[in-house]
Amino acid sequence: MKIKTRFAPSPTGYLHVGGARTALYSWLFARNHGGEFVLRIEDTDLERSTQQAIDAIMDGMNWLSLDWDEGPYYQTRRFDRYNAVIDEMLQAGTAYKCYCSRERLEQLRESQMANGEKPRYDGHCRDGHQHHDASEPCVVRFSNPQEGSVVFDDQIRGPIEFSNQELDDLIIRRTDGSPTYNFCVVIDDWDMQITHVIRGEDHINNTPRQINILKAIGAQVPVYAHVSMILGDDGKKLSKRHGAVGVKQYRDDGYLPEALLNYLVRLGWSHGDQEIFSIDEMKHWFSLDAVSKSASAFNTEKLLWLNHHYINALPAEYVATQLQWHIDQENIDTRNGPELAALVKLLGERCKTLKEMAASCRYFYEDFTEFDADAAKKHLRPVARQPLEVVRDKLVAIGSWTPENVHHAIQSTADELGVGMGKVGMPLRVAVTGAGQSPGLDVTVHAIGQTRSVERINKALDWISAREQQ
Template structure:
């Protein structure tokens, strides 16, 4: 049997963390088995579905590099197919027209709730339609079995059973002629030959209804795997208050897609004590029976730890590709400075996100006219003039501009003056970066370049002279 899975989001909002994890699990399961992965947009909710949400889903999937083999399919473009099946079901008697008014259904619901019963359709029109015509307003309902049970073996949770008496006759076509979500899903899974449905646990109650419709159609029933929800740090369902906005927000915040995928795969799945997984390792090792039945808690600190790991362990050239987007967002022109891969190597240990890295690298590319006030007050004092003049002379005399020669110039200045490296390094750091923090001075000065470093030292000396004049 060829394995075929699908990810089927509704475009009523962004691709969120839970949806991304479901997509990843479905994608990994198909890839592990050498199967196929389908992307399907379930846009039957015409009032809430938007093009912006569709774009966000597609952008999120592309950024995460979760490529699909078929699709994207759109349910709104398949209404003719759904309605053709419904018409066949009406002819065969596996569906029927229901003419019950909204008022009758509301009264029935209120009465059932007063009696402490579960609200459900009472089958009023199931076998009695003699006083109605097809032209009257009506819905179409699925004729659900009245006896027996629906039992399915969930790949994560084991056997699950629902009594058919608990399931009412589901509406499969509305009064306006539009087929309903639960019915569209069934036809899509059938037509697209989906073998395994991996989705959130909130769909468990839909599963017996969908299985009964598939059986009524004589269609194969896929296997199901329902993944537990993701909780916030406070134990409550993950929501916007936990920062759980769209997946693309994680890109905007400076996370690498590899780090997010690694984090998401471990949010409910495990392979021994291993924490770091490459995509190839995920595809090789992923199985549904290793998914936990318990809810998982989202931990932003853990995600940051993973992101920091990937920044420093992925090839710098690969990280630089993602950093370029953040550099562009910062409006930094990089033609007159070091290559971005060098920035990754310089700032990787200090920065947990690419956004932080982009915000921290301005001084490698952009000149400045003002120093950080606190750093200048502390380190650009009159006493710093002599070390700066001395180190400037040595830097100016370098003919082969290498980190080693820059280091020797700084160390040589400290040795000649008989002072610690800090007496030279800190004034130099503020002079060339404008602030009090940076990577090591040898690599920083080297990356900024000889001409620009000398110009900035001159600027710092002018600042010190002005300060002396005002004293």
Template sequence: MSTSASLTNKPIKTRFAPSPTGYLHVGGARTALYSWLFARHYGGEFVLRIEDTDLERSTPEAIEAIMDGMQWLNLAWDEGPYFQTKRFDRYNQVIDEMLEAGTAYRCYCSTERLNEMREAQMAANQKARYDGRCRFHEHNHTSDEPHVVRFKNPQDGSVIFDDIIRGEIEISNQEMDDLIIRRTDGSPTYNFCVVVDDFDMGITHVIRGEDHINNTPRQINILKAIGADVPLYGHVSMILGDDGKKLSKRHGAVSVMQYRYDGFLPEALLNYLVRLGWAHGDQEVFSVEEMKSLFTLEAVNKSASAFNTEKLLWLNHHYINHLPPERVAVQLDWHMQQMGYPLQAGPNLVELVKLLGDRCKTLKELAQSAHYFYQEFDAFDESVASKHLTTQAIEPLTLLRDKLESLADWLNEPIHSAIKATAEELGLGMGKVGMPLRVAVTSSGQSPAIDATVAAIGKTRTLARITKAIDYIKAKTA
């Protein structure tokens, strides 16, 4: 029976359900984004659920990392976070009802028997699967003997579902064995918890990675067994690295928060991730509002997508320069704090974004290149000082210092006029004045426009640094 029946009569509700066994990686973030956008596009709700039934591997640190990543990306959830470990009573209630209804049964097979069975099946080139022994013989045991509970999977027919991304998928019930839904220790298993959660939470659309395709037929059968509506499914393809292999740690930053540390804006990463498998014509740059308006699952590509770091850097540079500088400054502040800069000593961050944004692809690069606005430097960079801080620079630097000191307004235009007047009085090109000044105040051969740079550094520090440069030249030539 097909499960593609329309659910448009119900409010759209999606969920993102990570397992807290590690950080939030970019594949998970893209799945979360697609689920979030789908809900927002239809005015529905988005649920965050932490699937922490793997008690040995789940950690509080991983839960915190997932929450941090979602919050940094501004993927706000409407319900949750729900934790599966807090819902064990509910799962066991449903299992007991299934035992009573005959849709589940107790299995008393020992580990040794199961291992021998699988080895024999594999030796005969058969698919390793439970042979259903206790499905028919559980009455030979008592319920207080050690046992697991298995779902009584249908033995004939097929599960057919219309994957919104991939089209119709059909799996024969004979391909599936009777899944364990409760372990010997009484704890419910992953595939069962997911089903009860999706039912209880009213999930209408399940958007997740293609690695879950094999779980879907099992979950559909369990949903039908407990009398639940079957949601619609969309399975997103994997993300490949630049080299065409599955994205992993060897490709560098795969944790969402690592991208924050590396200086990316959340808007840039979201824009990049949405395009990593989805398109709207030839458009490359999308605001979050545009994503919500335009996103559909039907436009998601079922082929794997390749991660391209250069493309992400291009987008990040675009957003640094096209977002309101006030918004960029909020994200930049964290990087400036990491650098340990005394922010009160230099220009405000909004001005810094305007000054350096077009020169930097990441916020980390921007923060690193801003050091001369906030910190004094002990020595001049010899590679540029040897070229520009020479005896010929003493006269223009001295005259310029006097002109700058006499300025009543410390602004770009009067500073530019002072530099220009110095060059004209001495019969020099602007570069013969501007470059020694740049090296004197930044210890670098590169900076934004020199008048804007000097204005941002401030009058007192600019004059002191020019004096320091003149003294440096005199000491070097003495």
């Protein structure tokens, strides 16, 4: 049997974290078994589905590199197929037309609730044979079995059973002729030969209804696996208030896709005590029987830790391609300064996100107009004049501009003046970066360049002179 899974989001919003994890698990299961992964857009909710949401879902999937083998399929383009099956079911007697008015259904619901009963359709039209005009509005309902139960072996939760008496006759076609979500899902899974349905636990109640429809049309019932929800740090269901609205927000906030994938795969799945997984390792080791049925708590600090790891562990050239977007957002012209790959190596240990890296690198590429007030007040004092003048002259004299030679110039300045490295290094750092923090001073000065470093030191000396005259 060829394994075939699917990810079937409704385009009513962004691709959120829970959806991304479901997509990842479905994708990994297919890849682990050498199977196929299908992308399906379940856009039957015509009022809430938007092209913007579709684009956001596709962008999120592409950013995470969750490639699909088939699709994207759109349910709204398959209405003729769904309605053809419904017509066949009407002929076979596994579905029937229901002419109950909205008023009758509301009265039925109120009566059942008043009696402490579960609200459900009472089958009034199931065996009704009174004549109705062809133009009279009606819905089509599925004739759900009235005896027995539905049992399925959930691959994460074990056996689950529903009594058929708890399931009413589901509407499968509305009065306007449009098929409903639960029915479309069944036909799609059948037509697309889906073998394993991996989805969120909020779909568990849909499963017995869908299984009964599959059996009624003579279709193969897929294997089901329902993944537990993700909770926020506070133990409540993950929502907008916990941070990112959608997966792409994590891109915008400076996370690498590898970090988010690694984090998501561990939100409910484990392989021994291993924490760091490459994509190939995920595909090799992933299995449904290692997925926990307990809810997982989202921990932003853990994600941040993983992101910092990947910034430093992945090839700097690759990280630089991801950094470029953030550089563009900051409107930094990088033509005059170090290559972005070199910048990644310079700032990787200090920065936990690419957004932070982009925000803190401007001085490598552009001259600044002002020094940080606190840093300048503390370190650009008259006593710093001589160390800055001496180190400037030594930097000017360097013939081969290397980090080693820059370091020698700084060290020899301190030795010559008989002062600690901090007495030279801190004024120099503020002079060339405009701020009080940077990576190692030798590599920072080297990356800024010889001419610009000297010019900035002269600017700092002018600032000290102006300060003395105040």
